[in-house]
Amino acid sequence: MKDTDRSALAVAIAMVLASFVLHPLTQDSSYLGLSWVLIVLLGVVSVVLRRLHANSAVVFGAQLGVWAVATLVIAAQLPAVRSETGLFDHVGALFGSAVGHMQTQSAPMTPNDGVKLLFVSCLALIAVLTDLLVLGLRRPALGLAPTATVFLIPALGLGQDTGIGPFLLIGFGYLAVLIAEGLNANARWTRGLSRDSADEHGTADPVVWRAAAYIGLPALVLVTVLGMLLPTISLGGFGFGNGPGNGGGPIQLADPTLDLKRNLTEPRNRPVLEYRTDNNDPLYLRLASLPAFSRAGWTNAQTPLQQGPDFPAVPGMADTDTRQRSTRITVTDFASEYLPMPYAPRSVDVQGSWGIDPNSLVMVSSNRNPRARADASNGLTYTVQSVDIDPTAADLAASGVGTPVDSETTLAVPSDLPPRITELAKRITASGDTASAKAALLQAYFRSTKNFTYSTAPQPGSGYQALTNFLFEDKKGYCEQFAASMALMARIVGIPSRVAVGFLPGERDGDHWTVSVKDMHAWPELYFSGYGWVRYEPTPSSVTGTAPAWSVRGTTPSQSESDSEPSTRATTRSQPSAPASNRANEQQTAPVTQAPTHPLRNVLIGLAVLVGLAVLAAPASIRIRRRGHRFDRDREPSEQVEGAWSEVRDTVIDYGGSWPSGSPRTIGAQVGDRLEPSESEAMGRLAVLVERSRYAQTFDDDLDRELSAMTSEIRRGLAEPQPWHRRMAALLVPRSVFRGLLRFRRRT
Structure with missing residues (x-):
């Protein structure tokens, strides 16, 4: 095997290993096969041209050409976000879709054609650059730099903790490049030896393998240690301190529904918490609320956190004689930065450092250690004093729409919203003469099994694409799609809205209620004068049970022109709803500002790691190159x-x-x-x-x-x-x- 063949094979192996770094970030593994085919194709181009004695500039240019053509060919086969103005605009639209999807998704992301194209094209381009360094410029020690940049994709795009695995994969790929270089150097030393002589001394000098072990294995150990010691690579990695504290500086909190999709497929519906209340009625338990909507989906808003244990006044609530209750909650197996509580809480007796969002009355950990904060709720037992928001249908009809303090956020409808969503909302609510009647019509439309099918496997998409898929195409979804769509349509008809995330009431077990992991849920909250934020339930009754009494009207909306055939019955009560694909990463801040959206600190750490590894490998690489030069025939x-x-x-x-x-x-x-x-x-x-x-x-x-x-x-x-x-x-x-x-x- 020629030296260039061996090095090209090592580069391909390194890139195939690097491709797995992105796998935990997406549910769509089809990018792997596409990227491998393209990596191999680029390697073949390198081998063939170098065997024909083409210089490095020609090889590099040819590989770039193959990369560009392959990117266009792959993009042409992807129908999502198709542009009518040409293939190049289509590629741009796909990349734009990928960026938006990555910024608004939790890992693992739902499938997205733009993300697939981005992953494949980036991996292939990095393969070209690695080939240039290792074979073109003959600097194999620098071959680590391009492959290690694969790690920066999750760091910049998703803010997802990637763990130790990616460091090991990149390290093993680098080890393959070093082994190839060592074998090449050894081949240059022993060129001209007869078979008998080679057999006498071994087929390869053991120093090659010792060099690979002594150079590569310490590098693997180093990246493993760094993988354990580096802070979580997340959007909140900038400005953290150690231990709890209430001082200044941003605290970035993770999406409370990060693991919902995985929980949905767990073979065992494990209990996560239980509660007792001095009222016999079951309770929805909230974790967080999402008041902001844009093309990216539903997200949290920047709100300064206040310190507990007493809560500010319930937003919009005028009746201070509303029924009060005390709830004792024990979290048995649920690690979160958010504290599950009934709405509307008035005070809470809980251990630890916690902050309160005054607009949503959500309680979040203010521990400044990210690992401790992520586990803040687990194992806690605490008591919540709360008031029930329990109007009658007549009360809501008489009250009318209120104006919350954050109405600029909770009434905002993007100007680029697809017109047919607006038209559908107005058509559904055309017969409603009050705000509560319009809300009831929307809820009834979504709960009707003639209109929608409950499914945990809706058509892939993000942002507006996910909404239009749900509303007009496959009409299948789970709780987040139902909640997100109703909340948006409520805004279209003039009702302030937001999306809440939390738990369904669970199952009664003697004197307490047990909530399981598959009871996680999302629902819309609408704002009415005198009552504030009121819960609605658009997810079908087979999952959620009976809708709140105040939200039901006798009017049932007619099926729209785009309605599908009557759907099959949804899954049973024990099967939960899960977050929609257009959920944005939950972001809360304390005490005053949101963390930067680009993890500069982690990027700098990553670059420092790359420089450190390059410095570590440089002396050995120089020694190997010097040895090879001395025995040049x-x-x-x-x-x-x-x-x-x-x-x-x-x-x-x-x-x-x-x-x-x-x-x-x-x-x-x-x-x-x-x-x-x-x-x-x-x-x-x-x-x-x-x-x-x-x-x-x-x-x-x-x-x-x-x-x-x-x-x-x-x-x-x-x-x-x-x-x-x-x-x-x-x-x-x-x-x-x-x-x-x-x-x-x-x-x-």
């Missing part, structure tokens, strides 16, 4: 002999020895004293060749084979008596590379 015979002599000298220095002074025979004798007889004899023969190269300059025809055999034997003899740690130091940080600095230090 294109050099003059005398230069090859001097190169072999220099290689032995550097090997002695690498193992901590000193190089004697004197004539070649004198030096050969002194170094030979440290070796076994056969190796000492080889050292003597090499000394004779050095004298001949300096004076007679006459050599046998098989000089290169003889030099390779002698040098390999001498180096092996020098290495065998050394302890393992000195061998590692010699290969990882060879002293000969720093010989000039060492001489300078001794002189000073």
Whole structure:
């Protein structure tokens, strides 16, 4: 196998391993096969052109051309976000869709054609750059940099904790490149050896594999340790302190529904909390609310957190005589930064450091340690005093729409909203003469099994695409689609709205209620004068049970023109709803500002890691390159002999020895004293060749084979008596590379 073939194969292996770094971020694994095909194709282009003796510029240009054409071909096969103005605009639209999807999704992301194209094209482009560094510029030590940038995609795009695995995958890929370079160097040393000679000394000098182990394995250990020590790579990684605290600086909180999709497919519907209340009625328990809507989906708004335990006044609530209750909650198996509570809480007796969003009355951990904050709710037992928002239908009809303090957010409808969503909302509510009647009509429309099918596997999409898919195309979804669509349509007809995330009431078990992981749920809250935020339930009754009494009217909306055939019955009560694909990452801030949307701190740490690994590998890489140059067959015979002599000298220095002074025979004798007889004899023969190269300059025809055999034997003899740690130091940080600095230090 030619050197270039071996290096191209190593680059392909490194890139295939790097492609798995992105896999935890998406539910769609189809990008893997596409990227592998393109990586192999680019590798074949490199091998073929280099065998035809094309220079590096030609190879690089050809690979870029193949990459560009392949990107266009793949994009042409992806129907999502199709542009009517041409293929290039279609590619741009796909990339724009990918960026929006990544900014508004939790990992693993739902499938998105734009993300697929972005992943495939980025991996292929990184493969081209790695090929250029390793084969074109012949700098394999720098081959780590492009492959390691794959890690920056989740760091910048999703803010998702990637764990140790990606570091290991990138490290193993780098190890493959180093092994290939070591084998190439070894092939250059032993070029010209007969099969018998090769068999005598082994098919490859063991130093190659020791070099790979001593250079690569420490790198793997380093990246593993860094993977454990680095802070979570998330959008909230900027500005964290240690331990709890109420001081300044942003706190970035994660999406409370991050694991919902996975929980939905768990084989066991495990209990997560239980509660007791002094009222016999079951309770919805809220975690968070999402008041802001845009093309990206529903997100939280920037609101300064207040400190508990007492809550501010219930927004919009005028009746202070509303029924009050006390609820004792025990969280048994649910780790979250959000505290599950009934709405509307008035006070809470809970351990730990917590902040309160005054608009939503959501309670979130203000612990400034991200790991502790993520586990803040687990194992807690606490008591919540709350008031029930329990109007009658007549009360809501008489009250009318109110104006919340954050009405600029909770009434906002994007100007670029697809017109047919607006038209559908107005058509559904056309017969409603009051705000509550319009809300009831919307709820009835979504709860009707003639209009929608409850399903945890809706058509993929994000943002407006997910909404239009749900409302007009497959008309299948789970609680988040139902809640998000009703909340948006309520705004269209003039009712302030937001989406709440939390738990269904669970199942009664003696004197308490047990809530399971699959009871996680989302629902809309609408704002009415005198009552504030009122819960509605558009998800079908087979999942949620009976809708709130105040939300039901006798009017049932007619089926729209785009209605599908009557759907099959939805899943049972024990099967939950899950978040829609257009959910944005939940973001709360404390006490005053939101964390930056780009994790600069983590990017800088990542770049520092790359630089550190490159610095770590540089001495060994220089040593390997120097060794390969010395045994280049294109050099003059005398230069090859001097190169072999220099290689032995550097090997002695690498193992901590000193190089004697004197004539070649004198030096050969002194170094030979440290070796076994056969190796000492080889050292003597090499000394004779050095004298001949300096004076007679006459050599046998098989000089290169003889030099390779002698040098390999001498180096092996020098290495065998050394302890393992000195061998590692010699290969990882060879002293000969720093010989000039060492001489300078001794002189000073």
